[in-house]
Amino acid sequence: DPMEAVRTFAAEIEENQIKLESTIGGGEFAEVFKGFYDGSAVAVKRLKQGSSLKAMDDFISEASIMGQFKHANVIQLKGVVTTTRPMMIVTEFMEGGSLDSFLKEQKGKLTTLQLIGMIRGVASGMAYLSAINFIHRDLAARNILVGENMICKVSDFGLSRELEEDDPDSEYQTQGGKIPIRWTAPEAIRYRKFSSASDVWSFGIVVWETMSFGERPYWDWSNFQVMDRVEGGYRLPVPVKCPKIVHSVMMDCWDQDRTQRPRFEEILKRLDNLIRTPEMLHDELVCYTSAVSADF
Ligand SMILES: NC(=O)c1cccc(Nc2nccc(Nc3c(Cl)ccc4c3OCO4)n2)c1
Numbered sequence: 001d002p003m004e005a006v007r008t009f010a011a012e013i014e015e016n017q018i019k020l021e022s023t024i025g026g027g028e029f030a031e032v033f034k035g036f037y038d039g040s041a042v043a044v045k046r047l048k049q050g051s052s053l054k055a056m057d058d059f060i061s062e063a064s065i066m067g068q069f070k071h072a073n074v075i076q077l078k079g080v081v082t083t084t085r086p087m088m089i090v091t092e093f094m095e096g097g098s099l100d101s102f103l104k105e106q107k108g109k110l111t112t113l114q115l116i117g118m119i120r121g122v123a124s125g126m127a128y129l130s131a132i133n134f135i136h137r138d139l140a141a142r143n144i145l146v147g148e149n150m151i152c153k154v155s156d157f158g159l160s161r162e163l164e165e166d167d168p169d170s171e172y173q174t175q176g177g178k179i180p181i182r183w184t185a186p187e188a189i190r191y192r193k194f195s196s197a198s199d200v201w202s203f204g205i206v207v208w209e210t211m212s213f214g215e216r217p218y219w220d221w222s223n224f225q226v227m228d229r230v231e232g233g234y235r236l237p238v239p240v241k242c243p244k245i246v247h248s249v250m251m252d253c254w255d256q257d258r259t260q261r262p263r264f265e266e267i268l269k270r271l272d273n274l275i276r277t278p279e280m281l282h283d284e285l286v287c288y289t290s291a292v293s294a295d296f
Pocket of ligand 1: 024025032043044045075089090091092093094095096097098145155156157
């Protein structure tokens with residue numbers, strides 16, 4: 001019973017203790033506001049009146065899931081309003097908004113090291129979630145939030161994907177459920193085999209989005225073209241000014257064989273090494289031996 005779970009994992013907040021200030025977003029089922037609670041800035045997701053029972057259950061489930069997490073790179077739940085209507089989810093406030101829009105606004109203004117620092121935060125949040133066996137299924141720059149000092153946090157644990165019917169990123173699958181095709185691993189698209197390894201694939205796409213300052217993965221290709229060409233071995237190219245060594249991390253995340261993809265723990269170590277040795281980010285300083293061994 002979702003209500004039972006939310007009482008276990010989330011503090012109940014009195015609605016009159018929350019002050020709403022401004023609207024910052026919204027979807028089909030809920031609106032998101034900036035507000036204040038307990039002396040600090042918060043984000044408040046408010047379920048729209050007249051929502052279906054399923055929408056209510058999904059709303060409550062998102063809070064229960066979030067309430068079980070505690071990590072610097074995962075959005076922190078402060079509490080919920082469930083005993084009065086409308087229901088609300090209250091979290092820490094992330095001033096930079098979603099990563100995809102943040103990157104578009106900051107296009108060309110961030111250094112490679114800053115971009116890698118953001119990606120490192122996402123990898124750290126995902127290493128934590130995969131360690132507690134939580135599979136995200138919708139990891140994308142739009143579902144990462146940016147806070148002070150450009151800290152990045154994994155968010156959006158909604159079971160019901162807020163992908164609109166006509167959302168170009170949603171693709172109907174036979175058994176209900178919508179899948180964001182251009183972020184999803186081939187085995188998860190083909191036979192719904194979601195795992196931390198399919199989250200690693202999605203993470204590779206997030207790295208590409210970040211190094212491309214919010215460029216749309218596979219540009220204006222149709223979902224079918226994406227599936228067909230990726231199955232055929234096509235992979236996104238190295239973004240402009242992106243060090244080859246960062247593109248090699250992406251390529252490892254996009255291994256057709258999910259057992260060959262690096263775990264988030266390994267990805268985190270590789271990113272930390274790059275941050276510690278920035279000279280590795282200058283292609284001209286790094287020698288790349290060709291894949292084919294020299295015949296001598
Ligand atoms: N500065 C801005 O314009 C801005 C735009 C969008 C989001 C945020 N910031 C922001 N900060 C924290 C959370 C969210 N959105 C969100 C999510 Cl994703 C899931 C569940 C939940 C939420 O709020 C309460 O419950 N947003 C800030």
